[in-house]
Amino acid sequence: MQFKEKVQIMDAEKIRRTLTRVSHEIIEKNKGTENLALVGIRRRGVPLAQRLADNIKVIEGKAVDLGILDITLYRDDLSTLAQQPVVHKTEIPFSVEGKKLVLVDDVLFTGRTVRAALDAIIDLGRPASIQLAVLVDRGHRELPIRADYVGKNVPTSSKEVVSVRLQEIDKDEQVIIEEFIE
């Protein structure tokens, strides 16, 4: 299966400004940073959560707890995938009990990743609340899940793929829409 690049929907500047806005929204909604913790979903949610945490530190002058969630063992599609995914560590170095958690991911699509993330988090303890922040919401939900913070809403067709590329992982910084070619 091959992909063809179709159109760029965010460049580096746009990503930066969007994350700045989302950082402010997170602080506003939670009335500060008390009990606030960010959890990035592997892989591209991890650098995004880090950047949001950095922004919040600059804005509020306080560091928030930061964690990494690997949802592989909670996926509902393991038996249908062509290739078994590699399991990585979940690294949440704080107790989630009573925390206001913000899950961070790059793209919100079917909602199944978020469903898995919710189950994975709840197995670690009982947070006060769980919110969701995504860089791109591309629609096509298969579960009753919505994001609390959306960087950009992008209507897509189901043949398209939204590809988020970040410096930390891809040595590139943009969001593009790609399309399958048969």
Place this chain on the structure above:
Amino acid sequence: MNLKRKDLLGIEELTVEEINLILDTALPMKDIVQRDIKKVPTLRGRSVVNLFYEPSTRTRTSFELAGKFMSADTVNIATSSSSVAKGETLKDTAKTIEVMGADVVVLRHGMPGAARILAETISSHIINAGDGAHEHPTQALLDLFTIREEKGRIAGLTVTLVGDIVHSRVVRSNILALTKLGASVRLVGPPTLMPYGIEDMGVEVYYSLEEALKDSDVVMALRIQKERQQRGLFPSLREYSRLYGLTEEKLSWAKEDCLLMHPGPINRGVELSSPLADGISSLINRQVTNGVAVRMAILFLLIGGGKSDITA
């Protein structure tokens, strides 16, 4: 990534990549074993049958918990209280378990090659939990995991195995695993407990403990099975202990930061002095935790999905 195989029969057939994949996957599994809610839903609806023809508490319990922590249903069959006692053959018993819907059969059997025969007979995935004096791959993998955890690497280490080499299937699997990952392996013990031709496995054989321990990074003391003493393989436990039993003083022949390991249970005053036994008890307990994590990783890699799953 999957293991590119249906069964886990021995270290011999595993590639270095596969061994590393198992060890890497065991890391996140260990976190699950150590948290409050020790359960992930990954293997829901899968079943694991422990078929043990030889007594075992540690390995069997370890597999049972590994399966349960991954949400698989696990069943134990102790052959003394099953139809095996009525004379049913291994193949017939296995066929029955297969048609009941076992996804994985974990087999411990006294006959070398029993796991392979089973793997060729039934379509369930087979994990060898010890077949005679042949292999015990999951034990070797958990030893590797522990060494890597303590030392940060395997390649380039000098690992010395002390004691009863000939009766141990763990030694065979350990030699294969350690040499594959680039460690140099030394064996030391009385000549009567050293198998003929073992040098062909790429190990160095010593009869002097002092020479063998020199520059060792890891020392694995093997359990002396007291029941073997009746067969006259060494004159007395006391003499064995004097020549090959480890004490703090003798261990100082090895590297200063040398890691001492023992598969447990320890014969105090035979292969290890009492102070040494006290000193490594926490490591032995950690080994048990690591054993569950490694077995969770193996179960996940064999039946955790991915269409490249090979089925017979």
